[in-house]
Amino acid sequence: MITAVLAVLVWPAVALADHGKVDRIEKQNGDLLTCEVVSLRRGVLQAKTDGMGTVTIEWNKIVRLTSPVLFEVELSSGAVFYGTLSAPAARKLRVSGAPTGTDFDLAEIVRLTPIDQKFWQQLDGSVDVGFTFTQADQRSQWTFNGLVSRTTRNYTTTVNANSLLTIDDQNSHQNRNTVSAGVQRQLGRRWFASLFGQADHNEELNLDLRSLVGAGIGRMLVQSNRVLFSPYAGLTYTQERYTGEPVQNRAEAALGLRLDWFTFGDYETDLVFQEQTYIDVKDPGRVRVEVNTNFKQEIVKDLYWSVNLLESFNAAPPAGNKKNDLTLSMSLGWSF
Numbered sequence: 476m477i478t479a480v481l482a483v484l485v486w487p488a489v490a491l492a493d494h495g496k497v498d499r500i501e502k503q504n505g506d507l508l509t510c511e512v513v514s515l516r517r518g519v520l521q522a523k524t525d526g527m528g529t530v531t532i533e534w535n536k537i538v539r540l541t542s543p544v545l546f547e548v549e550l551s552s553g554a555v556f557y558g559t560l561s562a563p564a565a566r567k568l569r570v571s572g573a574p575t576g577t578d579f580d581l582a583e584i585v586r587l588t589p590i591d592q593k594f595w596q597q598l599d600g601s602v603d604v605g606f607t608f609t610q611a612d613q614r615s616q617w618t619f620n621g622l623v624s625r626t627t628r629n630y631t632t633t634v635n636a637n638s639l640l641t642i643d644d645q646n647s648h649q650n651r652n653t654v655s656a657g658v659q660r661q662l663g664r665r666w667f668a669s670l671f672g673q674a675d676h677n678e679e680l681n682l683d684l685r686s687l688v689g690a691g692i693g694r695m696l697v698q699s700n701r702v703l704f705s706p707y708a709g710l711t712y713t714q715e716r717y718t719g720e721p722v723q724n725r726a727e728a729a730l731g732l733r734l735d736w737f738t739f740g741d742y743e744t745d746l747v748f749q750e751q752t753y754i755d756v757k758d759p760g761r762v763r764v765e766v767n768t769n770f771k772q773e774i775v776k777d778l779y780w781s782v783n784l785l786e787s788f789n790a791a792p793p794a795g796n797k798k799n800d801l802t803l804s805m806s807l808g809w810s811f
Contacts, residue, residue, distance in 0.1 A: 496525060501539040501562075502532065512542060515587035516599070516626075518700030519739050533739050534700055537581060538565050546570070547628055549586035550579065551698050553665030557590070585698055588626070597625045601771075603781055603808020614643045618804040620769070620783055631659040637767070637785060639802055651802065652676045653785075665695035669707065677787060679800045680717075687713040687753075689729055703735040711753065720793045725761075727753040743773040764788040777810050 500508040500522065510522040513529070520532045539562035548556045548570050558572030567578045600623035608615045617640045624633040639651040657671035668690070675685040691709020709729045716722045731751040738744045747769045755761035764786070771781035783806065788799040 496523070497544060498522070498540070498542040498560075500532070500537055503536045503538055512540070512544075512546075512587065512589065514589075515584065517735075517737050517739075519743075520587070534581065534584070540568060540581075545590040547586070547588040547590060548573075548579075548584060550583045551585050552583070553663065553695060553698065555661070555663070582700070585700055588628070590628075597627055598811070599624050599626070601779075601808055601810040603771075603779070603806040605783075605804045605806030607804075614641065616641045616804070618783065618802075618806055620781070620806065620808070629661045631661075633657050633659075637783070639785075639804065648678075650676065650678045651785075651800065665698060666692070667695070667705075667707075668692050669709070671709075675787070677800055679797065680787065680789070680792065681719075681796050683716045683718055685713065685715045687711045687727075689727075691729060691731075701737065704732070706730075706732040710756075713753070717793045717796060726756040727763075728756060729753055741773075743779075744771070746770045758791075760791060762790040771808070779808055779810060781806050781808055 496509055496511050498510050498512045500510060500512075500520075502508065508522070508524065508530075510524045510530075513521040513523060515521075515534060518534050520534055520537065521529060522532065523529050540560055541562050542560040544559065545557060546560055548558070548560075548568075550556075556570045556573040558570040561569045561571075563569050563578050566581045568581055568584060569578050573579075600621070602621045603619075605618040606616070617638075619636070619638040621636045622633070624631060634656045635654070637651075637653045639649075641649045653673065653675050655671065655673040657669055659667050659669045661667050669692070670688075670690050672688045673686070675682060689709050689711030691707045693705050693707025695703065695705045697704040707729075708731075711727045711729050712724070713727050714722060714724050729751060731749070734746075734748045736746045747767075749767045751765045753763040753765075765788075766784070766786040768784040769781060770783075771779045773779045783802075783804050785802040786799065790798065792798055
């Protein structure tokens with residue numbers, strides 16, 4: 476499953492040519508910029524210029540944007556339109572493919588994507604590494620977190636990995652690894668369907684391997700240039716193997732939510748909170764909860780520090796095993 480999702484990430488885009496420096500931006504301070512708009516995501520517009528290279532501009536600092544190129548334009552309501560862009564008035568945007576006479580406030584626009592966008596421009600991601608050492612017990616701890624996502628017309632594909640390795644003075648170690656992947660299909664009006672999978676290994680809990688695949692449906696309840704919030708529900712098939720225990724297979728109901736809160740400026744800040752609850756369909760008393768919280772703040776362009784919290788809880792593990800494992804770490808990383 477992971478291999479299949481990675482194949483989606485590396486599959487070439489439909490069109491690979493740049494659309495050129497034919498877009499025009501007027502900023503709040505009166506500056507005019509001729510450029511190539513790469514994308515608008517999470518309240519920040521990215522554009523290529525001849526003299527300054529690739530620049531990022533806060534969306535609320537833009538007064539006018541025009542382009543003869545075809546764009547996919549998504550509103551905070553979830554509506555999506557396709558067409559060239561014009562500016563009938565300050566802080567207004569007209570999309571040629573929208574109903575005649577319809578103009579949108581720039582504050583309504585949450586995503587812009589050129590139809591001919593290059594494959595590499597469709598990728599977003601981050602990689603961070605952390606290390607701590609305690610002299611008293613000669614304990615060292617390494618953490619790794621990686622994320623890559625690709626957004627195309629109607630689809631978002633994501634691969635996420637988290638790893639923690641602890642080594643003490645007895646040269647014994649505890650290892651925790653999680654890899655997850657998913658494909659999300661936009662259905663319109665902020666509804667989406669998703670296919671997802673996950674694999675977990677946790678020596679602290681004596682969990683050799685837990686793997687699951689599932690499908691679900693959700694809705695983006697809040698979508699703005701500051702906050703994204705979406706709950707979802709679905710079903711999963713889960714296989715679980717603890718050390719010294721037989722393999723268990725079960726169907727589970729999955730309930731979850733994701734909250735993204737972000738700011739921009741000199742020190743961009745990003746807070747992501749994800750929670751998933753899994754309930755055994757045949758035995759509702761068997762409940763698992765997974766929490767993944769990540770806070771990061773920019774130091775300089777693309778370089779950031781982060782705090783990561785992971786919680787894994789199982790209400791009914793095999794006898795003699797722990798019910799939960801909590802991990803808190805700090806790291807330094809790079810985003811792209």
